[in-house]
Amino acid sequence: MKLLLGRDVLHESPVYLEATGSRAVLICGKRGSGKSYTLGVFIEELLTASGGGIIPIIVDPMGVYHTMTLANDLQRDDLFRWALNPKSYPVRLLIPGDLDDLYDQDVLRALRDRQVEVISLKLNPSDLSPDGWCDLFNANINQPLGILLFRCVQQLAKRTQDFSVSDIAKAVERDERANEVTQEALLNRLEAARAWRIFSEHTYQPMDAIFRPGTVNIVDLSRLESGPRGRRNLTVSIIARNLFRARSDSRLREEFGLASPMPRVWLAIDEAHQFIPTGSSTLAKQQLVRWAKEGRQPGLSLVVASQQPSAIDHEVLSQCDVILSHKLTTRDDVGALNRLSQDYMGGELQTFIKRLNRVGEAILVDDERETVHHLSIRPRQSRHGGSSVAPAEEDKLDLWG
Numbered sequence: 001m002k003l004l005l006g007r008d009v010l011h012e013s014p015v016y017l018e019a020t021g022s023r024a025v026l027i028c029g030k031r032g033s034g035k036s037y038t039l040g041v042f043i044e045e046l047l048t049a050s051g052g053g054i055i056p057i058i059v060d061p062m063g064v065y066h067t068m069t070l071a072n073d074l075q076r077d078d079l080f081r082w083a084l085n086p087k088s089y090p091v092r093l094l095i096p097g098d099l100d101d102l103y104d105q106d107v108l109r110a111l112r113d114r115q116v117e118v119i120s121l122k123l124n125p126s127d128l129s130p131d132g133w134c135d136l137f138n139a140n141i142n143q144p145l146g147i148l149l150f151r152c153v154q155q156l157a158k159r160t161q162d163f164s165v166s167d168i169a170k171a172v173e174r175d176e177r178a179n180e181v182t183q184e185a186l187l188n189r190l191e192a193a194r195a196w197r198i199f200s201e202h203t204y205q206p207m208d209a210i211f212r213p214g215t216v217n218i219v220d221l222s223r224l225e226s227g228p229r230g231r232r233n234l235t236v237s238i239i240a241r242n243l244f245r246a247r248s249d250s251r252l253r254e255e256f257g258l259a260s261p262m263p264r265v266w267l268a269i270d271e272a273h274q275f276i277p278t279g280s281s282t283l284a285k286q287q288l289v290r291w292a293k294e295g296r297q298p299g300l301s302l303v304v305a306s307q308q309p310s311a312i313d314h315e316v317l318s319q320c321d322v323i324l325s326h327k328l329t330t331r332d333d334v335g336a337l338n339r340l341s342q343d344y345m346g347g348e349l350q351t352f353i354k355r356l357n358r359v360g361e362a363i364l365v366d367d368e369r370e371t372v373h374h375l376s377i378r379p380r381q382s383r384h385g386g387s388s389v390a391p392a393e394e395d396k397l398d399l400w401g
């Protein structure tokens with residue numbers, strides 16, 4: 001499976017990325033340098049090249065990718081030069097929580113008019129481990145509140161996959177070992193979590209019923225608060241953990257030649273520093289580090305995009321076997337990327353980055369093939385969100401003065 005990412009600036013030849021196996025990709029660049037646009041190209045290519053045989057998921061903190069249902073008629077001429085056509089893609093927009101709480105009716109109608117399949121995503125309380133529940137409330141598992149919460153969730157999880165936040169609250173009330181103040185404190189927190197309306201109250205929803213192959217699955221986090229223990233991180237943590245488990249199960253079946261219920265997954269995370277920051281923990285970090293480190297075997301690929309490579313956890317950064325860097329200017333960020341330089345590059349990464357001078361240009365480093373390209377990214381077939389018109393020609397040339 002080959003992805004057409006762009007054209008080599010020097011040799012004019014098309015630049016492809018081999019994506020048959022699983023990959024860990026870093027897309028970086030300063031503000032407005034083209035990261036989200038490039039991430040969109042990646043997803044388009046994945047859908048086309050895989051013939052619908054993989055599950056692409058975009059974690060979208062800005063709420064901009066739903067425009068992929070619209071064909072990019074604005075760059076029709078550009079596309080023509082690449083022998084490509086404007087094209088719309090099927091989009092499944094998964095919004096954690098109750099739709100009516102998060103979007104007004106007009107917006108929902110407008111999205112549906114654009115053929116976006118809008119779905120309320122509910123998380124299964126049992127998909128958060130007892131540790132994860134303690135982490136969510138920042139409760140130390142050696143202190144009374146954490147001990148009580150851990151015990152109650154663990155007991156419920158032993159009995160069934162299908163329990164609600166109310167069931168956890170009932171277990172807390174029934175617990176005879178905890179004191180009343182601790183019970184009250186925990187019940188308050190559980191009530192707050194219930195009020196987010198992000199957890200399902202009934203019926204367990206497996207991952208393969210939530211995400212669809214051959215469709216752009218967008219997890220829209222734009223209406224939720226960020227922060228290391230916020231709902232954005234909670235959602236990513238649960239999704240990453242479950243996909244890992246579901247794919248590991250499927251991989252085992254594949255090894256025995258049995259039908260696999262879940263195809264390979266590509267998880268693309270825009271603004272990734274919100275989930276895997278340097279030097280501090282978040283609810284999602286552990287799961288994402290695991291994806292980057294151990295995802296190859298179960299067929300899980302990861303794409304992380306960020307303005308600041310220096311703000312991305314080194315454990316993830318060092319696992320990336322593909323780097324797509326747009327223009328970077330701050331010393332910290334150039335330095336963080338430069339540390340990923342390899343012998344085969346024939347020079348330091350920072351010298352390649354200095355050559356970039358237009359929006360949509362990038363340096364591609366592919367560790368598998370041991371190649372480096374200075375390329376211009378191909379135009380998008382579907383509409384890029386966050387800007388309604390293609391930039392004027394002079395803007396493209398002039399963006400960095």
Ligand SMILES: Nc1ncnc2c1ncn2[C@@H]1O[C@H](COP(=O)(O)OP(=O)(O)OP(=O)(O)O)[C@@H](O)[C@H]1O
Binds near residue numbers: 361
């Ligand atoms: N390859 C490209 N060809 C043509 N236009 C592009 C290309 N890449 C980016 N652009 C344009 O440049 C602008 C900025 O792109 P984009 O939104 O991808 O930047 P970004 O790096 O994600 O910015 P931010 O850090 O603010 O999220 C957009 O208007 C987009 O249309």
Ligand SMILES: [Mg+2]
Binds near residue numbers: 035
């Ligand atoms: Mg962006």
